Amino acid sequence: xxxxxxxxxxxxxxxxxxxxxxxxxxxxxxxxxxxxxxxxxxxxxxxxxxxxxxxxxxxxxxxxxxxxxxxxxxxxxxxxxxxxxxxxxxxxxxxxxxxxxxxxxxxxxxxxxxxxxxxxxxxxxxxxxxxxxxxxxxxxxxxxxxxxxxxxxxxxxxxxxxxxxxxxxxxxxxxxxxxxxxxxxxxxxxxxxxxxxxxxxxxxxxxxxxxxxxxxxxxxxxxxxxxxxxxxxxxxxxxxxxxxxxxxxxxxxxxxxxxxxxxxxx
Amino acid sequence: xxxxxxxxxxxxxxxxxxxxxxxxxxxxxxxxxxxxxxxxxxxxxxxxxxxxxxxxxxxxxxxxxxxxxxxxxxxxxxxxxxxxxxxxxxxxxxxxxxxxxxxxxxxxxxxxxxxxxxxxxxxxxxxxxxxxxxxxxxxxxxxxxxxxxxxxxxxxxxxxx
Numbered sequence: 001x002x003x004x005x006x007x008x009x010x011x012x013x014x015x016x017x018x019x020x021x022x023x024x025x026x027x028x029x030x031x032x033x034x035x036x037x038x039x040x041x042x043x044x045x046x047x048x049x050x051x052x053x054x055x056x057x058x059x060x061x062x063x064x065x066x067x068x069x070x071x072x073x074x075x076x077x078x079x080x081x082x083x084x085x086x087x088x089x090x091x092x093x094x095x096x097x098x099x100x101x102x103x104x105x106x107x108x109x110x111x112x113x114x115x116x117x118x119x120x121x122x123x124x125x126x127x128x129x130x131x132x133x134x135x136x137x138x139x140x141x142x143x144x145x146x147x148x149x150x151x152x153x154x155x156x157x158x159x160x161x162x163x164x165x166x167x168x169x170x171x172x173x174x175x176x177x178x179x180x181x182x183x184x185x186x187x188x189x190x191x192x193x194x195x196x197x198x199x200x201x202x203x204x205x206x207x208x209x210x211x212x213x214x215x216x217x218x219x220x221x222x223x224x225x226x227x228x229x230x231x232x233x234x235x236x237x238x239x240x241x242x243x244x245x246x247x248x249x250x251x252x253x254x255x256x257x258x259x260x261x262x263x264x265x266x
Numbered sequence: 267x268x269x270x271x272x273x274x275x276x277x278x279x280x281x282x283x284x285x286x287x288x289x290x291x292x293x294x295x296x297x298x299x300x301x302x303x304x305x306x307x308x309x310x311x312x313x314x315x316x317x318x319x320x321x322x323x324x325x326x327x328x329x330x331x332x333x334x335x336x337x338x339x340x341x342x343x344x345x346x347x348x349x350x351x352x353x354x355x356x357x358x359x360x361x362x363x364x365x366x367x368x369x370x371x372x373x374x375x376x377x378x379x380x381x382x383x384x385x386x387x388x389x390x391x392x393x394x395x396x397x398x399x400x401x402x403x404x405x406x407x408x409x410x411x412x413x414x415x416x417x418x419x420x421x422x423x424x425x426x427x
Contacts, residue, residue: 006285006331035327100398105321
């Protein structure tokens with residue numbers, strides 16, 4: 001790891017001010033991606049600004065329209081949270097499948113979203129649930145937030161402070177984990193809104209990162225059942241094709257994971 | 267350089283380290299607590315697992331500075347004098363190790379697993395929960411046996427307290 005200067009922020013405003021002062025600063029949340037990348041010398045921030053101890057950035061709560069998860073809440077805490085479990089149990093299930101137990105004790109929802117790894121789990125939930133990302137500057141709709149591999153709508157220095165999830169009728173997540181890394185070879189999150197609208201998002205599959213899956217959304221809107229997906233055709237165009245799985249394999253995984261997600265949602 | 271102050275195995279410690287220093291290097295190189303191992307150095311293998319404020323973490327993927335103000339427990343801090351921790355004793359009795367390289371991390375993860383499940387564990391849960399700890403010798407069978415054995419011992423020990 002190259003040399004860096006560590007700062008621990010005690011408020012969001014202080015973190016933003018420290019970022020502005022740094023030459024090439026980076027925010028540090030759980031560090032479960034940033035630190036490995038720094039160790040490989042693929043990132044060399046002049047300053048790292050630790051957000052994890054900012055009290056306003058941690059916790060889950062009910063809101064008038066759903067639930068809110070603060071950005072520095074760890075995967076483990078989300079997986080165990082009673083409010084989240086009552087409102088959207090699929091989110092607890094998703095959080096409990098990220099990485100391994102030690103990683104879940106450190107990694108955070110905000111860090112996962114800001115990084116937007118194409119095989120990360122949370123982007124699928126946020127996109128399928130039509131969540132809203134709150135930052136220190138504005139709110140961003142999920143459909144506008146994810147902009148391709150490791151790319152988001154966040155501006156330089158902008159901090160995700162929380163994610164607002166709306167009430168949903170049904171939601172489920174299923175992933176085929178890579179056997180070594182536990183990242184999703186393909187993961188699919190399905191959600192049915194109270195007005196009957198259906199949103200489906202797949203992670204790990206596309207060359208452009210997390211994506212909506214229109215054909216499965218249409219099939220589930222007409223008939224919310226795993227068998228409704230049987231006749232759907234998923235194009236392999238634009239899907240990842242690597243040593244872990246071909247594009248055709250991933251296209252099929254999208255269907256199979258969507259079916260399992262619907263079964264998990266009930 | 268920064269002065270990092272934290273509690274390690276119940277003792278207040280202070281060390282002058284570079285900001286880029288990882289927690290595992292603070293423990294091993296500055297505090298001479300070499301029971302915590304560096305295996306893969308990529309947060310896969312779990313040989314470096316310690317507890318921060320009671321939670322298992324991979325100390326190769328935490329900056330020492332991030333742990334400032336926290337309470338860290340390493341493999342050196344779990345026995346009571348000459349009396350092994352029930353998890354250590356169960357690993358010995360069940361032959362849960364061969365070369366021993368992964369063992370400190372295994373034991374620290376395993377204690378965390380027992381705590382999180384309030385001692386209610388079955389074999390499938392233990393195997394699943396150990397996914398972040400890699401052992402290249404044992405084939406895991408005796409490790410799983412040891413964890414299940416220790417879960418019972420820890421319950422008895424807790425009831426006795």
